[in-house]
Amino acid sequence: MYGDHLETVCGCVVGGAGPAGMGLLFNALKSGAMPELAKEGLIIVDASPTPGTGRLGDYRITANSVGDVFLDCLRDPALRDVFEPLEHSPAYWRIRRQAQSAPQLADVAELLAEASTLVLDFIVEHYGVKLWTSTTITEVVSHDDEYQVWVESEGRSRRIRCRAVVLNLGGRQDPQHLLDSLADQGLAVPPSSRVLSADVLLRMNGVQLRDYFAPTLARKGRVSVVGGSHSAFSVLENLADALEFAGLKEVTLVHRSPIRLFYETAQAAIEAGYPFDPLKDVCPVSGRVNRSGGLRYRALDVGREALSNGHIGKTGVRVQLLQTQNGPEGHYESARDALAESDVVVQCTGYQPLLPTLNYAGGGAIRLMEVKGGLDSDPSGCPLDSHGQRLYGLHLFGLGAGLGVDPRLGSEASFDGRIYGVWQFHHDASGAVIDAVLQRLQQPVLQPVSLSRKQVASRDEQRHPFLWPVLANAQT
Numbered sequence: 001m002y003g004d005h006l007e008t009v010c011g012c013v014v015g016g017a018g019p020a021g022m023g024l025l026f027n028a029l030k031s032g033a034m035p036e037l038a039k040e041g042l043i044i045v046d047a048s049p050t051p052g053t054g055r056l057g058d059y060r061i062t063a064n065s066v067g068d069v070f071l072d073c074l075r076d077p078a079l080r081d082v083f084e085p086l087e088h089s090p091a092y093w094r095i096r097r098q099a100q101s102a103p104q105l106a107d108v109a110e111l112l113a114e115a116s117t118l119v120l121d122f123i124v125e126h127y128g129v130k131l132w133t134s135t136t137i138t139e140v141v142s143h144d145d146e147y148q149v150w151v152e153s154e155g156r157s158r159r160i161r162c163r164a165v166v167l168n169l170g171g172r173q174d175p176q177h178l179l180d181s182l183a184d185q186g187l188a189v190p191p192s193s194r195v196l197s198a199d200v201l202l203r204m205n206g207v208q209l210r211d212y213f214a215p216t217l218a219r220k221g222r223v224s225v226v227g228g229s230h231s232a233f234s235v236l237e238n239l240a241d242a243l244e245f246a247g248l249k250e251v252t253l254v255h256r257s258p259i260r261l262f263y264e265t266a267q268a269a270i271e272a273g274y275p276f277d278p279l280k281d282v283c284p285v286s287g288r289v290n291r292s293g294g295l296r297y298r299a300l301d302v303g304r305e306a307l308s309n310g311h312i313g314k315t316g317v318r319v320q321l322l323q324t325q326n327g328p329e330g331h332y333e334s335a336r337d338a339l340a341e342s343d344v345v346v347q348c349t350g351y352q353p354l355l356p357t358l359n360y361a362g363g364g365a366i367r368l369m370e371v372k373g374g375l376d377s378d379p380s381g382c383p384l385d386s387h388g389q390r391l392y393g394l395h396l397f398g399l400g401a402g403l404g405v406d407p408r409l410g411s412e413a414s415f416d417g418r419i420y421g422v423w424q425f426h427h428d429a430s431g432a433v434i435d436a437v438l439q440r441l442q443q444p445v446l447q448p449v450s451l452s453r454k455q456v457a458s459r460d461e462q463r464h465p466f467l468w469p470v471l472a473n474a475q476t
């Protein structure tokens with residue numbers, strides 16, 4: 001096969017098969033790139049026994065897009081045969097019925113899990129791809145023109161040598177990141193308060209939330225949420241729903257810049273009385289207001305209510321919105337006092353990428369350069385190290401890493417974060433990564449790392465026009 005049992009050699013490792021890693025695999029299959037990607041050997045490594053959806057289904061919230069956006073990831077002629085069994089899937093039909101509304105992420109994840117299993121089985125069988133489940137990537141070493149990926153499974157360690165690594169292990173919310181960003185604004189959280197990440201909170205059920213907040217509610221302690229994105233408004237709603245009848249009266253939302261709302265057109269925003277900057281907040285390609293950075297769907301409803309009447313959804317829980325940068329008079333001081341008095345501070349200030357230990361072969365840790373919202377990488381997710389050197393052959397674009405806005409697709413000028421979402425993973429983001437990986441695999445190697453392996457059947461001749469009626473009818 002690909003080498004002996006202690007060292008394996010292949011062309012590419014896909015590390016992490018959550019929505020980002022799977023997006024790349026779906027895209028490679030539908031674009032016809034899979035034979036080339038798997039030619040020198042492709043190993044998929046994931047810590048989970050059942051990879052495919054990562055954390056997405058654990059969040060107890062609705063999606064920030066309509067169901068059809070997820071169906072669109074499955075809708076392609078090249079995937080027709082692979083996905084035929086989904087026609088009998090209740091998860092598929094649940095999303096289909098919500099094609100024009102935002103489904104629960106748990107339902108989205110169920111569909112993606114089923115679709116991922118079909119894709120993984122297919123590429124293992126037809127392209128000789130190796131799938132290593134329950135296997136954790138512990139270290140990635142950059143060595144000349146190749147990478148060494150150290151993995152652990154059932155207490156055993158082994159090494160994969162490869163030319164390209166696509167590394168999407170998910171994201172994390174480092175509390176220090178929150179404290180540093182508050183400190184930059186002259187704000188602080190007292191050592192006595194508990195910092196809870198939105199990532200953890202959004203995965204808690206009502207009972208877990210009531211348990212966690214019981215001591216705070218008992219002493220009538222203050223709860224502050226820091227951030228102004230989707231996560232922040234999802235957190236507000238989950239807190240109010242779970243804790244209203246346990247005694248929660250008010251939550252403070254501390255946000256740096258104005259809360260941005262999404263509108264399909266500038267006219268719709270004007271009619272709703274929403275103030276926006278026609279130059280900075282409108283996407284020149286689509287004409288949408290706050291296309292990248294605006295709240296959508298359920299978070300939009302919660303945001304609108306909060307801005308207009310100071311309540312969270314339809315509950316009786318109040319929310320005080322405090323803008324710390326260029327906000328109304330007194331907001332900064334009130335935010336400083338609120339944080340100083342808070343018993344619990346919920347961190348909704350974005351993600352950092354979850355990374356294994358990264359080292360250079362000669363010794364020394366690799367530190368990846370960060371920008372607002374993710375990593376400083378090129379359009380193919382290839383990052384810079386702290387010396388400004390590009391790490392050719394390494395690609396990250398999932399949660400915590402993200403990609404910069406593609407000007408061809410458009411965005412609003414005021415948005416300076418990184419873009420990530422399931423649709424992007426399955427389309428533009430992974431498309432650029434596939435191109436870059438294939439280009440690298442075609443370049444001559446300094447030291448040959450590939451072993452000969454059996455040819456796998458090309459799928460090109462199997463590609464027929466896609467007519468599976470159920471998916472074909474779903475609206476884009």
Ligand SMILES: Cc1cc2nc3c(=O)[nH]c(=O)nc-3n(C[C@H](O)[C@H](O)[C@H](O)COP(=O)(O)OP(=O)(O)OC[C@H]3O[C@@H](n4cnc5c(N)ncnc54)[C@H](O)[C@@H]3O)c2cc1C
Nearest residue numbers: 016018019020047054055063064137169170398399421422
């Ligand atoms: C609260 C929240 C809501 C979101 N809602 C939406 C939405 O509505 N629509 C949308 O399009 N996007 C949404 N996103 C953005 C994004 O689509 C999800 O975060 C998505 O789960 C990110 O996928 P990922 O593959 O980058 O990471 P993850 O989902 O975290 O998957 C990581 C994968 O890597 C594996 N892994 C982790 N560590 C290791 C290791 N050391 N070795 C091997 N494998 C490992 C895991 O088992 C997992 O399979 C949301 C994000 C958040 C945080």
